[in-house]
Amino acid sequence: EIVLTQSPVTLSSSPGERATLSCRASQSVSSYLAWYQQKPGQAPRLLIYDASNRATGISARFIGSGSGTDFTLTISSLEPEDFAVYYCQQRNNWPFTFGPGTKVDI
Amino acid sequence: QVQLQESGPGLVKPSQTLSLTCTVSGGSINSGGYYWSWIRQHPGKGLEWIGYIYYSGNTYYNPSLKSRVTISVDTSKNHFSLRLTSVTAADTAVYYCAREPDYWGQGTLVTVSS
Numbered sequence: 001e002i003v004l005t006q007s008p009v010t011l012s013s014s015p016g017e018r019a020t021l022s023c024r025a026s027q028s029v030s031s032y033l034a035w036y037q038q039k040p041g042q043a044p045r046l047l048i049y050d051a052s053n054r055a056t057g058i059s060a061r062f063i064g065s066g067s068g069t070d071f072t073l074t075i076s077s078l079e080p081e082d083f084a085v086y087y088c089q090q091r092n093n094w095p096f097t098f099g100p101g102t103k104v105d106i
Numbered sequence: 107q108v109q110l111q112e113s114g115p116g117l118v119k120p121s122q123t124l125s126l127t128c129t130v131s132g133g134s135i136n137s138g139g140y141y142w143s144w145i146r147q148h149p150g151k152g153l154e155w156i157g158y159i160y161y162s163g164n165t166y167y168n169p170s171l172k173s174r175v176t177i178s179v180d181t182s183k184n185h186f187s188l189r190l191t192s193v194t195a196a197d198t199a200v201y202y203c204a205r206e207p208d209y210w211g212q213g214t215l216v217t218v219s220s
Contacts, residue, residue: 098154
């Protein structure tokens with residue numbers, strides 16, 4: 001099973017700032033990595049798939065990059081609605097696995 | 107717009123079987139090319155992928171749950187189902203169904219308690 005590690009655990013930021021979230025895989029997942037945003041009481045929402053492709057309707061301020069074992073989600077300028085928990089998921093090997101999450105708070 | 111809705115008991119007794127159904131609207135499970143999955147989230151914790159079923163009936167389960175999990179599909183009703191046997195308190199979680207990776211149900215809380 002591929003283990004994903006996310007850092008930092010918590011990112012304290014302010015609206016307008018740039019946020020950089022990291023996801024590292026225990027072995028290569030090629031470009032088969034997704035990023036999700038989850039707010040309290042809601043299901044995860046897909047932001048990025050295949051490492052760098054924005055899902056339908058997702059703002060251009062969400063930028064995914066990376067391949068192999070190291071991936072980054074950058075939020076170029078935080079909006080108030082972006083404060084949430086972010087998970088990465090590898091979709092290269094079964095079972096698909098999720099990282100433990102990064103909480104972005106104010 | 108594809109929508110998914112989980113349904114089933116919110117309370118299950120220990121050692122019994124948890125059964126949930128995911129009803130799909132706005133799209134057909136038969137359309138192919140998608141994995142119809144179950145994912146769970148323990149209270150205040152991260153996400154755990156349970157398994158998937160393909161429209162053809164092919165399945166794959168997380169090895170950590172494989173001995174207790176069955177996912178089935180009823181294409182005539184456009185829904186798929188999860189069965190988890192011999193549940194314990196550790197199975198208390200919000201259960202999500204999804205057409206991975208982009209469409210998820212709202213989730214349903216299942217509590218295992220006597």
